[in-house]
Amino acid sequence: MKTSDVLLDAHSRVQEVLHDVVTGLDDKTLATRPNDTANSIAWLVWHLTRVQDDHLADAGGYEQVHTADGWYERLGLPFDAADTGYGHSADQVAAVKLSADQLLGYYDAVHARTVEFLRTVTDEGLDRIVDRRWNPPVSLGVRLVSVIDDCAQHAGQAAYAKGLLS
Numbered sequence: 001m002k003t004s005d006v007l008l009d010a011h012s013r014v015q016e017v018l019h020d021v022v023t024g025l026d027d028k029t030l031a032t033r034p035n036d037t038a039n040s041i042a043w044l045v046w047h048l049t050r051v052q053d054d055h056l057a058d059a060g061g062y063e064q065v066h067t068a069d070g071w072y073e074r075l076g077l078p079f080d081a082a083d084t085g086y087g088h089s090a091d092q093v094a095a096v097k098l099s100a101d102q103l104l105g106y107y108d109a110v111h112a113r114t115v116e117f118l119r120t121v122t123d124e125g126l127d128r129i130v131d132r133r134w135n136p137p138v139s140l141g142v143r144l145v146s147v148i149d150d151c152a153q154h155a156g157q158a159a160y161a162k163g164l165l166s
Helices: 003-022 027-031 042-061 070-077 090-094 100-118 140-165
Strands: 129-130
Touching: 003 042, 003 100, 003 140, 027 042, 027 100, 042 100, 042 129, 042 140, 070 090, 070 100
Parallel strands: none
Antiparallel strands: none
16 A cells, blocks of 8 residues: 555545535534534534645645635635634634535535645655744645644544534
8 A cells, every 4th residue: 555545545534524424414503513612513624624725735736726716705704715714713613604515515626636636645755845834844744644633633523513413
């Protein structure tokens, strides 16, 4: 098994969880927060998708699906196009009101672009530095694991929130 195969498998598992969580939920349920400081399913899915899109586009040297494919306009959220949700306030979380079709459409578009990129990843390429703002600088391998970790955690949180709301 190649490194890219392992990474593709990890991302496909996130996709499966998201489809299980989001499919069949109405807009109200997606936007409901278990309490006033909690994240909604819609925010969690939008945020993990934004992080994956932002971080992998940067590492892969391509334009984000969010802007390249018009998802910024289609989602119509009141945030800057570069916003990934990091550090959002409770009011900003509450502003994320998206349908299942919007959430899964954007996620699946990002996932498809992720698959294209990950098929190009080689063992040798994992040591390439992709972010020098950190000490130590972040390698491609570390960035890829970080994105998978973030996505898996938020997908699990969305599944938990769905259980709370059921």
